[in-house]
Every structure is written in C-alpha cells, then in structure tokens.
Amino acid sequence: GxxxxxxxxxxxxxxxxxxxxxxxxxxxxxxxxWYQQALGQGPEFLTYFQNEAQLDKSGxxxxxxxxxxxxxxxxxxxxxxxQQEDSAVYLxxxxxxxxxxxxxxPGTRLTVT
Amino acid sequence: GDSVTQMxxxxxxxxxxxxxxxxxxxxxxxxxxxxxxxxxxxxxxxxLKATKADDKGSNxxxxxxxxxxxxxxxxxxxxxxxSDSAVxxxxxREGGSYIPTFGRGTSLIVHP
Numbered sequence: 001g002x003x004x005x006x007x008x009x010x011x012x013x014x015x016x017x018x019x020x021x022x023x024x025x026x027x028x029x030x031x032x033x034w035y036q037q038a039l040g041q042g043p044e045f046l047t048y049f050q051n052e053a054q055l056d057k058s059g060x061x062x063x064x065x066x067x068x069x070x071x072x073x074x075x076x077x078x079x080x081x082x083q084q085e086d087s088a089v090y091l092x093x094x095x096x097x098x099x100x101x102x103x104x105x106p107g108t109r110l111t112v113t
Numbered sequence: 114g115d116s117v118t119q120m121x122x123x124x125x126x127x128x129x130x131x132x133x134x135x136x137x138x139x140x141x142x143x144x145x146x147x148x149x150x151x152x153x154x155x156x157x158x159x160x161l162k163a164t165k166a167d168d169k170g171s172n173x174x175x176x177x178x179x180x181x182x183x184x185x186x187x188x189x190x191x192x193x194x195x196s197d198s199a200v201x202x203x204x205x206r207e208g209g210s211y212i213p214t215f216g217r218g219t220s221l222i223v224h225p
Contacts, residue, residue: 004156031211042117042202042215043157056212091156098211104149104156 002026004105006092012111013082021077021108025094032075033102034067035091043091049075050098082112115140117203117216125222126193134188134219136177136203144205146170146179146186147213151200160188160201193223 005024013019025032031050035043036059045059051072060067064083069075079086089109093102120135138146145164149157161170166181175190186203203216 033211040217042204042217044215045212048211059212093156099206101159102213104158106154106156 004092004094004103006090006105006108008108009106010109010111012113015083015112016081018078018080019082019110021079021090021110023075023077023092023094023105025073025075025092026103027073029094029096029103030072031095031098031100031102032069033093033095034075034077035093036061037089037091037107039088046077046090048098079110082110084112086110087112115144115205115207115214117205117214119201119203119216119219122200122218122220123222124219125224127224128195129192130223132188132190132193132197132221134201134203134221136186136188136216138184138186138203138205140184140205140207142207142209144207146177147204147206148175148177148186148188149202149204149215151202151218153199157202193221195223195225197221198223 034046037043047067048056049069064080066078089107091107092105095102116139147162148160150160161172163170163179169178177188200218202218204213206213
C-alpha cells in the first residue's frame with residue numbers, strides 16, 4: 001500500500017518568508033510525528049499528534065514553528081519568518097499507535113537563503 | 114539524557130566484504146534498540162531491532178546484538194552488496210517513550 005508521502009520534496013525560501021510543509025500519513029495510522037534532520041545529523045523530534053490532538057510539541061525550536069492535523073490525517077508543519085538555521089530536512093512519520101513502528105516519509109529539504 | 118554514538122563515516126568497502134558499524138548508547142532506563150537505513154532520496158526504514166539484553170535483531174543479512182554490559186548494538190553483515198550503499202542510523206527508545214533518539218548516521222559506500 002501507499003507509504004507516507006511529503007510535499008514539496010524540495011523548498012527554497014528567502015529569509016523571512018513563511019513556508020508550509022505537508023505530510024500524508026499511512027491511512028489508518030493514529031500517530032504522526034515530525035522530525036528535523038540537520039545536515040550530517042540524525043533526526044530530532046519536533047512534535048507528536050494522536051489523531052487531531054497535538055500531545056507533545058516539546059521539540060519545536062521556537063514559536064515560529066507551528067504544526068496542525070485538523071482532521072486527524074494530513075498534517076502541516078508551518079515555519080514563519082524562516083531563518084538560515086531552519087535549513088534542514090523535515091521528516092514526517094506515522095504509526096498505528098504511539099509506540100508501534102514508525103514509517104517515515106522521504107522528507108522535505110528546506111533551504112533558506 | 115539519552116544519547117547514541119556511531120562510528121564516523123563514510124565506510125567504504127568492496128562488494129562481499131564484511132561490514133561492522135559500531136554503535137554505543139547511554140540511557141537512563143532500559144531501552145529498545147534499533148537500526149534504520151536511509152537509501153538515497155528515501156525516508157528512514159526500520160532495518161532491525163532488539164528489545165532486551167542479548168537479543169539479536171536480524172534482517173536482510175544484517176545482524177546486531179543488544180549488549181547491555183558494553184552498552185553496544187553494533188551492526189554487522191557478512192557480505193555486503195552494492196545495493197547496501199546507504200546511510201545507517203542507530204537509535205534507542207526508552208520503554209515509556211514514543212520518541213526515539215538517533216545517532217548521527219554512518220554512510221556506507223560499497224564498490225563493485
């Protein structure tokens with residue numbers, strides 16, 4: 001079946017622009033996670049949803065980062081007033097429940113110039 | 114806090130060579146351990162896992178054994194193929210958590 005998909009795959013933004021990154025999880029997966037992967041690093045947790053509820057946003061680096069999942073399926077990660085340090089690959093993962101295996105999307109590579 | 118340390122890459126091998134990628138961890142509790150693989154242009158895929166001491170995870174010819182005494186989970190494969198070229202991530206997850214902690218990744222390049 002279809003895996004996790006993310007769009008766009010690549011995004012170039014000028015410093016100060018707002019961006020929106022989309023994640024389509026596997027159908028029926030309750031849990032959804034966002035990670036940030038800087039160049040040469042492993043993924044770092046940003047936020048977690050169970051259905052439409054955002055249960056954990058402890059990893060969001062600043063209040064410029066905002067995530068939503070209004071109907072409990074598709075999720076959007078929004079970054080306002082992008083900064084160069086926001087350049088990274090943003091990964092989305094979904095799982096049947098919170099401690100089950102996570103299935104990752106291919107990521108969105110964000111470059112802020 | 115929890116952390117995972119992997120050997121620096123890239124690791125460059127010839128086809129059919131033996132592979133070891135070292136991974137050690139620090140954890141406050143009793144974590145589950147994982148290896149993920151990321152092929153170019155794709156997302157991370159779970160390769161194998163182990164949930165308790167002395168467990169051996171295995172998949173696609175790769176193996177790793179959970180060594181509590183040395184806090185290690187080294188990845189091994191007896192004979193690598195060109196198609197194994199990818200980045201490999203070691204990770205841990207504490208029993209009560211849904212958030213994995215990842216290492217920095219080790220790039221593997223296999224030449225024909």
